[in-house]
Amino acid sequence: MALLEVDQLRTVFPAVVGEFAAVDGVSFSLDQGEVLGLVGESGSGKSVTAFSLMRLVSPPGDIAGGSIRFDGQELLALDARAMRRIRGRQMSMIFQEPLSSLNPLHSIGRQVMEPLFLHTDLSRAEARKRALAMLDRVCIPDASRRFDDYPHQLSGGLRQRVMIAIALVCEPKLLIADEPTTALDVTIQAQILDLLRDLQRDTRMAMLMITHDLGVVAEVADRINVMYAGRIVETAPVATLFKAPAHPYSAGLMRSRPDLTQERKRLVTIPGTVPAPHQMPSGCRFAPRCAFANRDCQAAQPGLRHLAPAHFAACIYPLTQDA
Amino acid sequence: MMRRRFSRLFDRRLKIALGATIVIGVVLMAILAPLIAPYDPYKQDLMYRLQPPVWSDLGDWKHVLGTDNYGRDLLSRLMYGSRLSIMVGVSSALLSAVLGTVLGMLAGYKGGRFEQVIMRFADAHLAFPEILLAILIIAAIGGSALNLILVLGISGWMVYARVMYNLTRSLRERPFIEAAQSHGASDAYIIGRHIFPQLVPVLTVVATLQVAQMILQETALSFLGLGLPPPTATWGNMLAEGRDRLWAAPWIANLSGLAIIIVVWGINMLGNGLREQLDPKSRERS
Secondary structure (H helix, E strand, O other), X not given: OOOEEEEEEEXXXXXXXXXXXXXXXXXXXXXXXXXXXXXXXXXXXXXXXXXXXXXXXXXOOEEEEEEEEEOOEEHHHOOHHHHHHHEOOOEEEEXXXXXXXXXXXXXXXXXXXXXXXXHOOOOHHHHHHHHHHHHHHOXXXXXXXXXXXXXXXXXXXXXXXXXXXXXXXXXXXXXXXXXXXXXXXXXXXXXXHXXXXXXXXXXXXXXXXXXXXXXXXXXXXXXXXXXXXXXXXXXXXXXXXXXXXXXXXXXHHHHOOOOOOOOOOOOOOOOOOOOOHHHOOOOOOOHHHOOOOOHHHHHOOOOOEEEEOOEEEOOOOOOOOOO | OHHHHHHHHOOHHHHHHHHHHHXXXXXXXXXXXXXXXXXXXXXXXXXXXXXXXXOOOOOOOOOOOOEOXXXXXXXXXXXXXXXXXXXXXXXXXXXHHHHHHHHHHHHHHHOHHHHHHHHHXXXXXXXXXXXXXXXXXXXXXXXXXHHXXXXXXXXXXXXXXXXXXXXXXXXXXXXXXHHHHHOOOOHHHHHHHXXXXXXXXXXXXXXXXXXXXXXXXXXXXXXXXXXXXXXXXXXXXXXXXXXXXXXXXXXXXXXXXXXXXXXXXXXXXXXXXXXXXXXXXXXXXX
């Protein structure tokens, strides 16, 4: 059985007229030990999906429907107390901005101990020991000396390592990483991704890696979900998606990567922009920007269709039909 | 150039030192009043009515600051009066600090209905003249030290509520609060561990300045005859008594007024010094 099963998740925000579904019928599953990439451009609903999984969508946003089954429990049915016991213990999250996600008034050691104080009965000395071990594990040099340092005394890369240590100190089964490397420079990005991948292999935890950076998912993920305008348009193993994307949007994303092997005048872009919430097309949401769309595409929203093992795309004219 | 030297003269360290000296001095005087006051502040000595202070031609060292209409020693009365002023000022500032901080944090953190009810009530209360409200309540329930503390404490909560509400609201949006939630922290834990500690510096400054405000208010109420009834020695009462003999015995009103000014000035200086100390911009400059 999958560790996480999301079914028809719908998260809405009130709009001027009615409401706007930032996440609209998202379904996917994630196995233990698997790394799933969630890719999409800004505003596609990636982060809202992540916050919905933690049930931390900030008001006035609200989860309007669907189901999130995690480790055999229906998260949407839990009360606030039970949900708090899952956050940070079973399911953790790391954020984009490592500096602002750390409390400037507490030492980093204290912040790594916080989940232990919240979820376990460990004494201060034991918690300190475990926090120190965790800081060592995320490769913070000279961790025992750094333990009482404050966030502003650390570099960006080290701060993100501290964030990872906080998220993993209770050994969660699922780590949600929301653009964990976006705020870091490129060399540090690679180090952090390596670290995440190593920790994930060691602990066999599942990981949901949210990013707009295809390079990041290529390096870390086993499988990729591509999101567009609040829906998943394609899900495929990494190699398949890079070699033979089936949805025209995924294909567009792949084409708009800078390619160092060919000399091009300018980057390829996908024409147009994500439709505004109040003027969502009734049929396929990508149809207005799609080079292959015809009248059938405007008739109804296509569901995910099976193309090959583990490869699904929400398109009635998928680009590859080798299945 | 001149301007700069002058602002240097009153830099924050001097302000804090001077303010703290005055405040500590007055507090010591209040605590030690029974030991250091030369006379019983309520003992009348009609032979020595309206005796001027020692620096006047008619004054003598028996009553350094002179006597009032009943021959009571003014220095002793000022010393005893400081006890009440300080007790009422500090207690009511604390009471309103607790009320205002709790309500302000609640409104800022919870938002929604809490925010609407608490903050609109605070707005309405702010629009109502504090002293008028205090007069109404005191006139209804009578003047005693406890009533004064209650009235002043309750009438001052909005100042804290507004400041704490705004700070909490901006803190609430900071990612580390979201991060704490994602670690499984409860609202109470987040308010206690992550929000309140960030408010303490500002709270200290506001509370210090509010003590001065409360002392002034208490004096004003006493002056209007709504504080503690005579013959209790409070600075406001003494000021009111002195007003009637402003020509014959100006020192009564002058000296009690001066005492109020010195204390309020000292507290304000301490508060402003602390504010500058906590403001990183002014700290870097010197």
